[in-house]
Amino acid sequence: MDINKALDPTIDREEAIVSLPEDKKIRNFRGEIIEDYSTIEKECKAELLPLSLVFDFSALTNWQMHYFQIDANAMRERMSKWNELLQQVIQRFQQYQVPLILLRKENPKEAVCQVFEKVNTGGVSLTAFELLTATYAAEDFNLRQDWSSRLKRIRKFKVLESVENTDFLQTVTLLATYSRKKQNPDVAVSCKRKDVLRLPLSDYQTWAEVATQGFEKAAKFLYSQKIFSARDLPYRTQLVPLAAIFSVLGDLADNDGVRSKLAQWYWCGVLGELYGSAVETRFARDLQEVLAWIDGVGTPSTIQDANFSPSRLLTLRTRNSAAYKGISALLLREGALDFRSGETIDLQMYFDERIDIHHIFPRAYCQERGIDSRKCDCIVNKTPLSAKTNRMIGGKPPSAYLERLQKTAGITEERMKEILNSHVINYEAMKLNDFETFFNLRYNALLDRIEKAMGKQINRDHTLDDIISLDEIEDGMESSDIEV
Incomplete structure (x- = not known):
């Protein structure tokens, strides 16, 4: 502890604590000694008190005597400093009362747990x-x-x-x-x-x-x-x-x-x-x-207890929702094929091709056409695709990127229909860039998949248009999807 810094009211007490290597010699990057506090005399001359002495009263007294005698001309000043240091710092260490909660063997573990939860708030x-x-x-x-x-x-x-x-x-x-x-x-x-x-x-x-x-x-x-x-x-x-x-x-x-x-x-x-x-x-x-x-x-x-409301499809927009990730997995379980390779997405391909959930009608395309963002960003307009396929899609309209995929991968029109159908996507609507037809058909097809997986019927009393017109979809609904 730097005694002068510890007693200076303008300096934070933490700055008074100096860390030294084991030999108490500070070296520069070349290994040259630039400060040496390896003896009591050198410590006293620099006015650096080893904190290890605070609870060793005999050693502390010995250090104190060296501190007074190291400079005969400044003995009175040093005695005054020491008395102030003793009252303001050293005795606070020596007389500090450690709070103690005694938990006996017969205390139930719940009580132990509660004590740690209430008292240990500052730690882990x-x-x-x-x-x-x-x-x-x-x-x-x-x-x-x-x-x-x-x-x-x-x-x-x-x-x-x-x-x-x-x-x-x-x-x-x-x-x-x-x-x-x-x-x-x-x-x-x-x-x-x-x-x-x-x-x-x-x-x-x-x-x-x-x-x-x-x-x-x-x-x-x-x-x-x-x-x-x-x-x-x-x-x-x-x-x-x-x-x-x-x-x-x-x-x-x-x-x-x-x-x-x-x-x-x-x-x-x-x-x-x-x-x-x-x-x-x-x-x-x-x-x-x-x-x-x-x-x-x-x-x-x-x-x-399980229930799935059709309107929920329009509020599933991010991975914060369990059902969002679930529907993507359902498509893979039912045999969704990669748009480009036409292969079933299995464990090896999932990681090799970096499969993720991507837009079918690209967001940029939807924004340009003024398509409702609630429809554009919900799970109905998304499906699991490889990273390479998604890059080929870019922001292009479906008709353009499907044509490119077919030419690049040598995919026939019939085969392309099969691939899209495995994702419950209507080929004709995609070729015509008809978002509304695509969306309506896929919305109902996804509900069919969900019914099949849950083994129970979904209440479809309201059509998609009814749900939207009744304004049952709110932008803030997604905040309630966060998984605990």
């Missing part, structure tokens, strides 16, 4: 994973190390790259409580924070490997639904019940009838936009109800 928020890491460490188990090895397995699947340790713990907790409920009907299946914090180490060790395999099977299922990357995953949260369901089903999940039911449940959750908030209760219901449904009992509430 402690998650259930951090708290369980400390709890398990008392039983000589390294949770962080165990999770690290499991994370490497999970992250091999690009669609699972966003999975967090808390997601994994929720899945393990679901499996543990589900297992206990099978033995005791009075036990609740749950994976809320308090349940995760109560997870015994024995339960974690029993179910962690099962849960890991569940995530791996869930990834393969998502690939079959043409969801290939974490960026295109509609809901990360839905992975928790999905992985738990696969964990319990095991090899039974490979049966075609079971996978069809799982797909229906999954798409109802995505297109019904049911996993945006307050999801823990739904997780527990999903696990129990989907498994019972597979056994022929009842219908999951996620399927019953």
Whole structure:
């Protein structure tokens, strides 16, 4: 601590703290010593007090005597400085009262968690994973190390790259409580924070490997639904019940009838936009109800609750919406072909060709023609395309870029119709640059695809023109689509 800076009221106290290398010698870039504080005499002459002495009273007194005697002519001045330093700085260190909240062994983990949440606001928020890491460490188990090895397995699947340790713990907790409920009907299946914090180490060790395999099977299922990357995953949260369901089903999940039911449940959750908030209760219901449904009992509430309003198609404009990403994946699942190569978009092609969601009638073209931006930018006017195909489209009208694609790739008119049809796009409307016909036909075709995926009918009492004329579409609606 620079004593003179510490006592100067015009200088910030933080500036009085000087960092030195271990040998207390400061060198320039050539290694030459430019400042040397390696002895008590040199420290006292420079008036730099080692802060390590503050709580060592004997050493501090010894340093103080050297400080007074180093310059006999300035002893009185130095004594005055030292007294001021002692009162204003050193005693504040020595007498500082450290706030203490004592948590005893009998305190429930929820109370521990609450204390950290309320008091630790200035630091890093402690998650259930951090708290369980400390709890398990008392039983000589390294949770962080165990999770690290499991994370490497999970992250091999690009669609699972966003999975967090808390997601994994929720899945393990679901499996543990589900297992206990099978033995005791009075036990609740749950994976809320308090349940995760109560997870015994024995339960974690029993179910962690099962849960890991569940995530791996869930990834393969998502690939079959043409969801290939974490960026295109509609809901990360839905992975928790999905992985738990696969964990319990095991090899039974490979049966075609079971996978069809799982797909229906999954798409109802995505297109019904049911996993945006307050999801823990739904997780527990999903696990129990989907498994019972597979056994022929009842219908999951996620399927019953799911609803898709036709007007929603006009407000799905960005990746903030789960249904926006879901509809793009649905098109791939139903066999959407690349405009240029005519190939089915599989896992390899998805990454090699950088597939993304792009405009069909380019935005520049729509702006030039005065087409309503709500129609231009919604999912009805978008489809998954490769980066190269999108560059070829540019801002050209459909008739022009289709002609170029056909000539460049040697695609016949009939084949072009097949390719566009795989995206539920009308070829004739595109050749005529007829946006309204294209839009109306695709709007209804997408609703058909959504109905098929959800396994339930959509209420189509209002036509597209009715919806627009009733002014049910507002520019601000997209803000409510943000996934939690």
